[in-house]
Amino acid sequence: MYQAGYLKEFTESVFLAIGCNPADAELAARVLISADLRGVDSHGIARLAGYVRLYDNGRLNPNPDIKIVYETPSTAVVDGDKGLGLVVAPKAMEIAMEKAEKVGSGWVSVRNSNHFGIAGYHAMLALQKDMIGWTMTNAAPLVTPTFSLDKMLGTNPIAVAVPASEEPPFVADFASTAVAYGKFEILQRKGLPAPLGWAQDADGNVTTDSNTVKSGGGLLPLGSDREHGSHKGYGLGAIVDIFSGVLSGANFGPWVPPFATAGFMSAQEGVGLGTGHFLGAMRVDGFRPAADFKSDMDKWIRAFRGARAVEGQQVLIPGDPEREMEEIRSKEGIDLLQPVVLSLNELAKRFGIAFKPEL
Amino acid sequence: MYQAGYLKEFTESVFLAIGCNPADAELAARVLISADLRGVDSHGIARLAGYVRLYDNGRLNPNPDIKIVYETPSTAVVDGDKGLGLVVAPKAMEIAMEKAEKVGSGWVSVRNSNHFGIAGYHAMLALQKDMIGWTMTNAAPLVTPTFSLDKMLGTNPIAVAVPASEEPPFVADFASTAVAYGKFEILQRKGLPAPLGWAQDADGNVTTDSNTVKSGGGLLPLGSDREHGSHKGYGLGAIVDIFSGVLSGANFGPWVPPFATAGFMSAQEGVGLGTGHFLGAMRVDGFRPAADFKSDMDKWIRAFRGARAVEGQQVLIPGDPEREMEEIRSKEGIDLLQPVVLSLNELAKRFGIAFKPEL
Numbered sequence: 001m002y003q004a005g006y007l008k009e010f011t012e013s014v015f016l017a018i019g020c021n022p023a024d025a026e027l028a029a030r031v032l033i034s035a036d037l038r039g040v041d042s043h044g045i046a047r048l049a050g051y052v053r054l055y056d057n058g059r060l061n062p063n064p065d066i067k068i069v070y071e072t073p074s075t076a077v078v079d080g081d082k083g084l085g086l087v088v089a090p091k092a093m094e095i096a097m098e099k100a101e102k103v104g105s106g107w108v109s110v111r112n113s114n115h116f117g118i119a120g121y122h123a124m125l126a127l128q129k130d131m132i133g134w135t136m137t138n139a140a141p142l143v144t145p146t147f148s149l150d151k152m153l154g155t156n157p158i159a160v161a162v163p164a165s166e167e168p169p170f171v172a173d174f175a176s177t178a179v180a181y182g183k184f185e186i187l188q189r190k191g192l193p194a195p196l197g198w199a200q201d202a203d204g205n206v207t208t209d210s211n212t213v214k215s216g217g218g219l220l221p222l223g224s225d226r227e228h229g230s231h232k233g234y235g236l237g238a239i240v241d242i243f244s245g246v247l248s249g250a251n252f253g254p255w256v257p258p259f260a261t262a263g264f265m266s267a268q269e270g271v272g273l274g275t276g277h278f279l280g281a282m283r284v285d286g287f288r289p290a291a292d293f294k295s296d297m298d299k300w301i302r303a304f305r306g307a308r309a310v311e312g313q314q315v316l317i318p319g320d321p322e323r324e325m326e327e328i329r330s331k332e333g334i335d336l337l338q339p340v341v342l343s344l345n346e347l348a349k350r351f352g353i354a355f356k357p358e359l
Numbered sequence: 360m361y362q363a364g365y366l367k368e369f370t371e372s373v374f375l376a377i378g379c380n381p382a383d384a385e386l387a388a389r390v391l392i393s394a395d396l397r398g399v400d401s402h403g404i405a406r407l408a409g410y411v412r413l414y415d416n417g418r419l420n421p422n423p424d425i426k427i428v429y430e431t432p433s434t435a436v437v438d439g440d441k442g443l444g445l446v447v448a449p450k451a452m453e454i455a456m457e458k459a460e461k462v463g464s465g466w467v468s469v470r471n472s473n474h475f476g477i478a479g480y481h482a483m484l485a486l487q488k489d490m491i492g493w494t495m496t497n498a499a500p501l502v503t504p505t506f507s508l509d510k511m512l513g514t515n516p517i518a519v520a521v522p523a524s525e526e527p528p529f530v531a532d533f534a535s536t537a538v539a540y541g542k543f544e545i546l547q548r549k550g551l552p553a554p555l556g557w558a559q560d561a562d563g564n565v566t567t568d569s570n571t572v573k574s575g576g577g578l579l580p581l582g583s584d585r586e587h588g589s590h591k592g593y594g595l596g597a598i599v600d601i602f603s604g605v606l607s608g609a610n611f612g613p614w615v616p617p618f619a620t621a622g623f624m625s626a627q628e629g630v631g632l633g634t635g636h637f638l639g640a641m642r643v644d645g646f647r648p649a650a651d652f653k654s655d656m657d658k659w660i661r662a663f664r665g666a667r668a669v670e671g672q673q674v675l676i677p678g679d680p681e682r683e684m685e686e687i688r689s690k691e692g693i694d695l696l697q698p699v700v701l702s703l704n705e706l707a708k709r710f711g712i713a714f715k716p717e718l
Contacts, residue, residue, distance in 0.1 A: 072463030074433040075645035103462050104431030109646050132606075145663065147672035152663055160598050170601065172594035178587050197587050204669035222581055222588050228537050228556050229581050235531035235677045236595070238663075239519050242529065246521075246655045247491075247646045253662050271658060286434035287468050287606045296605045299630060303612050304504065304511055304597075310563035313506035318594045 001333030001358060007045050008033040010344065010355060014048060017351035018055045019062035020084070028086035035118040036334045039325035042182030043118045045336070049343040050260035051084065054114060059257070059274075060084065066091050073103045077248050078110045082274060085116030085137070089277055093125045093133070096281040100131055104286035109248035112273035115139070115259050119159035120173035120322065126161060126281045127169050130290045133161040134280035138244040138251075140258035143177055144218030145234040146226055149204050151218045152254050155181055156240035161319075163284065165294035167301040171319030176237035177219045184210050184219075197224035243278040250276030360692030360717060366404050367392040369703065369714060373407060376710035377414045378421035379443070387445035394477040395693045398684035401541030402477045404695070408702040409619035410443065413473060418616070418633075419443065425450050432462045436607050437469045441633060444475030444496070448636055452481045452492070455640040459490055463645035468607035471632035474498075474618045478518035479532035479681065485520060485640045486528050489649045492520040493639035497603040497610075499617035502536055503577030504593040505585055508563050510577045511613050514540055515599035520678075522643065524653035526660040530678030535596035536578045543569050543578075556583035602637040609635030 008029045015025035028051075036044030054060040064083030068076050076095055080088035092108045099106025116122065119135040126133030139154025159173035178198050187194055193208035201207040202216025206225075213219060221233030245252030251270040284293045307315045336344075341358075348355035367388045374384035395403030413419040423442030427435050435454055439447035451467045458465025475481065478494040485492030498513025518532035537557050546553055552567035560566040561575030565584075572578060580592030604611025610629040643652045666674045695703075700717075707714035 070646065072642070072645040073461075075463035075641065077646050102432075104434035105464060105466055107464055107641060107645075145666065145674055147668045148663075148666040148674045149669060150666040152666055152674075160594075162601055170597070172598060174588070174591040174594055176591075178582065195586055222591050223537065224583075224587050227554055228583050228587075229533070231675070231677070232533040232535075232581050235519075235533055238529070238677060239531060242521055242656070242659065246652060246659055247643070249647055249651070249655075252655070253659055271655070282434065282466060283431070284606070286431040286466075287429065287436050288608055292608070293605060296608075296611070296630070297601070300601065300605055300612055304507075307504065307507040307509040307511055309506045310508060315504055315507045315511075316590070318590070318597060 001335055003333050004033055004037050004330060006356065007036065007334060010348075010353065011045060011048055013353045014052065014347050014351060015062075015084070017353065018052060021063060024063075024084070024087045027090060028084050031086040031090065031117045031121050034121045037326045037329050038118065038120070038322040039329070040118050040322070042180065042185070045344065046340045047115070047259070049347060051115075052347060053260040057260070060114065064088070068095065074099050074105055074107060076106075076108045078108050080110055080113030080274065082112055082114070085113045085275065085277065088113040089116035089122045089135070089279065090125060092277065093122045093135070093279045093281065096279050097126060097129060097131060100281040100283050100286070101129070105280065105282040107280045108278070109243060110277040110279070111248035111250035113250070113277055114275050116277055118173065119157045120161065120171050120319075122279060123159040123161040123173070124169070124171060127163045130163055130284050130294070131281045132163070132284060133159070134278070135159040136240040136244050136278040138241045138256050138276050140256050141254045142181055142213060142219050143221060143237060144200055144204070145221065145238075146231045147204075149202070150254065153221075153234070153237040153241055154256055155219065156237040156244075158236070158240060162297060163294055164297035164301055165291070167298045168323055169319060170297065170301065170317060171322065173319070173322070176222055176233055176240060178222055178224050178233070179219075181213070181219060184213065240278070244276035245272060247278065248272075248276045250274055252276065360694055362692050363392055363396050363689060365715065366395065366693060369707075369712065370404060370407055372712045373411065373706050373710060374421075374443070376712065377411060380422060383422075383443070383446045386449060387443050390445040390449065390476045390480050393480045396685045396688050397477065397479070397681040398688070399477050399681070401539065401544070404703065405699045406474070406618070408706060410474075411706060412619040416619070419473065423447070427454065433458050433464055433466060435465075435467045437467050439469055439472035439633065441471055441473070444472045444634065444636065447472040448475035448481045448494070448638065449484060451636065452484045452494070452638045452640065455638050456485060456488060456490060459640040459642050459645070460488070464639065464641040466639045467637070468602060469636040469638070470607035470609035472609070472636055473634050475636055477532065478516045479520065479530050479678075481638060482518040482520040482532070483528070483530060486522045489522055489643050489653070490640045491522070491643060492518070493637070494518040495599040495603050495637040497600045497615050497635050499615050500613045501540055501572055501578050502580060502596060503559055503563070504580065504597075505590045506563075507577075508561070509613065512580075512593070512596040512600055513615055514578065515596040515603075517595070517599060521656060522653055523656035523660055524650070526657045527682055528678060529656065529660065529676060530681065532678070532681070535581055535592050535599060537581055537583050537592070538578075540572070540578060543572065599637070603635035604631060606637065607631075607635045609633055611635065
């Protein structure tokens with residue numbers, strides 16, 4: 001077990017070592033470790049070595065000039081200058097919130113960024129100001145649209161955070177696919193098959209092969225097949241791609257560069273700049289008095305949590321599992337898989353930083 | 360076969376007969392028949408008798424005072440004054456577009472409305488001004504969230520319309536469930552079972568009974584079960600409900616009144632006013648020059664339409680099937696089921712209007 005505070009400090013040192021300024025290194029570390037705290041291990045410190053690989057390959061600018069390239073009172077395009085998405089996204093969210101403060105809502109499409117960690121973190125920034133937060137990002141193509149043999153979309157997540165009064169906030173944060181790719185990686189490590197409906201093979205047939213995406217197959221959109229609404233999951237992923245990529249002038253669809261693998265495409269092969277995000281903030285009191293809205297959200301949350309459930313289960317509010325995990329891991333620490341520990345030890349050695357053994 | 364123009368004229372006469380003013384009757388008829396033209400028969404003239412039942416039961420105000428009750432430069436709540444959703448929603452969309460014209464985007468949450476027809480119609484209003492249109496609406500509870508035995512959400516659709524340049528626009532318009540309820544009604548009429556993954560029975564078990572929703576069962580969210588992401592479909596339906604119902608002060612969750620059935624609840628049993636919608640418009644040139652954006656949308660559309668497909672199929676762009684149907688039905692006319700023709704004949708008799716026999 002590792003304490004979150006220690007992992008954050010270590011992460012910060014690595015970002016400092018590649019040349020980030022102290023404020024950005026702290027912010028990036030905070031966003032990254034928030035994923036581990038919330039139980040989204042695939043988007044946490046396990047990816048730290050990947051961000052360093054992006055830097056090694058010239059795709060990451062440690063001291064970006066993040067700036068607004070165009071704006072209206074409620075909209076903007078922000079250029080991330082190849083900065084860490086972990087830093088670009090919260091700064092873009094601040095811009096959305098400043099706009100919301102002035103005119104009720106703010107919507108920022110971001111280009112020239114890269115992987116921004118967990119979508120929910122950025123959406124939740126809005127909560128402290130009684131705003132509803134929206135986040136989306138596109139990502140490298142792993143997903144085959146309905147009837148497609150080609151991978152055309154990323155797992156393209158959406159997060160929406162809504163404040164309540166006495167109840168904890170509503171925080172939906174989900175990929176537009178049947179499952180996140182991280183679930184395949186877990187099955188691959190264990191040598192287990194995947195349930196039908198998660199992926200297709202290179203010929204478009206259903207498959208239980210958890211390695212299928214590596215051999216020409218693709219992840220299926222939410223809905224899994226046409227009969228169960230995969231065209232809706234495809235539509236949702238497409239909306240995320242258009243808002244994040246086309247609206248900002250980033251790459252989109254099959255052109256979105258991968259996170260940090262060996263064979264990523266060079267910039268000139270793309271149709272835009274880097275990865276795209278979309279962030280929005282709406283003041284609750286741009287619609288109703290905030291107290292009325294939040295008290296109705298309490299009523300909404302209590303009604304849903306109080307619904308009769310199938311035996312042995314309970315009806316959850318989006319955000320419940322992650323919040324509960326955060327409470328546990330803040331106290332008890334975070335367990336890391338051995339390959340992750342190895343990757344952190346390598347980073348420690350390379351940058352001359354200590355990585356303490358497990359406590 | 361009936362010509363769309365004739366059905367629209369007949370619909371207009373019925374709305375005039377219940378006391379709508381001529382402009383509203385024309386608008387409502389246009390929205391309703393656009394559903395028949397686009398092949399969304401469940402939301403077209405088949406529902407005309409239902410709107411009249413709403414009127415008969417005092418839930419529909421034929422001459423509503425639709426007004427903004429609160430606003431900021433980019434947001435507003437509109438009260439529909441119990442008007443036809445078919446009229447309230449386009450008027451709210453006009454307000455969203457006026458705001459977008461001035462400050463880049465406009466977002467309107469609507470209370471005190473009722474069924475607004477097809478979501479896509481209202482979103483597509485934004486296209487003519489090079490804006491992206493968003494529409495959502497809540498609806499009476501038919502859907503059981505993941506693990507729930509109680510029906511807590513409507514089929515809560517989302518529509519997003521995005522302009523392109525030479526290509527036709529991208530128009531996603533889908534319910535947040537595995538299938539629309541209309542598909543069950545078709546199976547019920549034919550006495551056929553439903554595929555697994557569409558609905559659950561009263562005990563939360565999977566079922567093929569196409570009558571299950573009438574006997575304590577519920578529709579399943581997009582994703583069908585937890586293993587295939589039903590919590591994501593539930594999250595999506597919840598977002599639609601919160602934006603449409605809680606943000607506006609309309610009813611939400613299990614309190615949303617049904618369209619027009621015998622046992623609808625009276626107003627005082629609810630938690631807000633009528634049904635809620637959410638409509639938004641974003642100027643494309645609030646982000647990038649419109650020509651650049653629309654030319655990239657052409658590129659997006661061509662890339663997806665050109666993806667390799669499984670044998671005998673092709674990769675569709677959201678909106679393709681509805682647009683093709685509209686072209687066919689505009690020329691060849693619209694076929695109506697016998698029960699629909701009967702309901703129109705009854706309306707004709709009641710209001711002393713002619714309903715011409717099939718051409």
